[in-house]
Amino acid sequence: MIRSEILKDIAPILRDQLVVCNIGIPSQELHAIDDQPTNFYMLGTMGLASSIGLGLALTQPKTVIVIDGDGSVLTNLGTLPTIGNNAPDNYILMIIDNGSYGSTGDQPTYTGMKTDLAGMAKAAGCDNVVEVQDVDTGAALQKVIDEGVATVMVVKCDSGNAKMPVITMDPVVIRDRFMKAVAG
Amino acid sequence: MNIDKKIANDLVANDVRFVTTVPCKQLAGVIDEVDQRDNIFHIPSNKEDEGMGLCAGAWMGGTRPAIIMQNTAIGVTINTLATLIQYYRMPLPMIISYRGELREPVACQVEMAVHTKALLAQLNIPTYHFHWQKDVEEFDNILKYTFMANKPVAILTDANFWGGYGDQ
Secondary structure, three states, X not given: XXXXXXXXXXXXXXXXXXXXXXXXXXXXXXXXXHOOOOEEEOOOOOOOHHXXXXXXXXXXXXXXXXXXXXXXXXXXXXXXXHHHHHOOOOEEEEEEEOOEEHHHOOEEOHHHOOOOHHHHHHHOOOOOEEEEEHHHHHHHHHHXXXXXXXXXXXXXXXXXXXXXXXXXXXXXXXXXXXHHHHHO | OOHXXXXXXXXXXXXXXXXXXXXXXXXXXXXXXXXXXXXXXXXXXXXXXXXXXXXXXXXXXXXXXXXXXEHHHHHHHHHHHHHHHHOOOOOEEEEEEEOOOOOOOOHHHHHHHHHHHHHHHHOOOOEEEEOOHHHHHHHHHHHHHHHHHOOEEEEEEEHHHHOOOOOO
């Protein structure tokens, strides 16, 4: 499965949750598949989805699901120790690990070679790290939500992108409706 | 006047409850002060752009944030300031040690100091420079201004403000 197929698969689970979605094609795919006020789409700033989600989880009680990518986590590796030492139980970091930089033309990342993100997360102090295959994502995500424990999920899947339109919604509108959903 | 305590007091008085820090020798006292306050959640970050991501999330979660960092970090946070904090229109007080200014002992720090105000000006970020200890009296107003304007605002604090480097 490629990322967009996973997102279609788990859209019914994501719909009721606060979601912080990674920059580029992941946000375009989620927006096209199931746009919700509870989705915060990153339009810039590669790498910070996990950090934005962590700040959000630390300041309000609702579950926060971050949809991140292997390339983006590699861009902001300092996030893993911060998560490992601070993440509250309403925080789920789901890394869609397709071993490539999808938004820029599927150039390979090091996670498709020797680098093991799950191992890095564990070494950074993240206590609950699960690695799942693409077809098992929905069941694994629902289990993690039900358990209510801070979790890093690494979802191994194929490289590839669906052709989706660019998000043209104004960033302040995205942010404002998201904040209303957070507070609601 | 203890400027560390004054800064922490003003943060609390302005409902700032989430502070991320990247350390600096000049900022050690205020970071300690923030860390000791029960009503401030202090989360050290490993890089300043990561810290700005944390602050963006905290603000969307309903909590007023602030970041404490060095001016060298302006060099690594320009994209984050432009495409996250400014693009989504978020408030962010940035308490910045202005390394490389008067009484600086480390020559390399001057290399980013000479770019600091120009970069902030290029980004249209309101910028205040604390050089004398009495300048801290403005801090409360700057925090109110930041959360009124919903913008990142820089408070540059140089070595003279912090009382120099002791015996250096």
